[in-house]
Amino acid sequence: MALNRSAQMARIRGADTSPERVLGEALRAQGLAFEERSRTPVGRPDIVVPSCRVAVFIDGCFWHGCPTHYVRPRTRTDFWSAKLVENTTRDRSQTRALEALGWRVVRVWEHEVFTELAEVVARIVRATRGEASADDEGWRVVRVELLDPATDLERRHMVSLRAPPQERFVDAKRYTTKWKRRAASA
DSSP states (O other): OOOOHHHHHHTOOSSSOHHHHHHHHHHHHTTOOOEESOOOSSSOOSEEETTTTEEEEEEOHHHHTOTTTOOOOSSSHHHHHHHHHHHHHHHHHHHHHHHHTTOEEEEEEHHHHHHSHHHHHHHHHHHHTTOOOOOOOOEEEEEEEEEETTTTEEEEEEEESSSSOOEEEEEEEOOOOOOOOOOOOO
């Protein structure tokens, strides 16, 4: 029997998710000592390396507005739009506050853990060494508007998490293809 939406949403985990477990195993294999969900001056990142002041957040593509994989829900659009803005506002606030306190913040998309694990691990290791990161601006989709229902053309409104905040717009056909998990290797 199929689950209703409420039951499906209740099954979504907030901690000890498969991306967290896969990334944690890969970091341990590299000999990196870290804590999970440890308190920092601003929130509880998924992975914390307190000795180096590195905070790692693993952001879900749907919940945090992945520019590549976010899919606009077709129902309860006002609720989901507000939720996305709330999550993005919190992400920006946490990122900027931690960086202002001298922490290095690494934000990883859940799909990157499964498709680019070696690069994700390398980014985190570089952050623990204090090396400059080629990290992107942290673009997030904050709103999607349907431009043409016949062709499923939509406009994605995106903002940057980094200071100064920037905004950009991307017009594209609705994208619903899921990313494929590959065998994890670091």
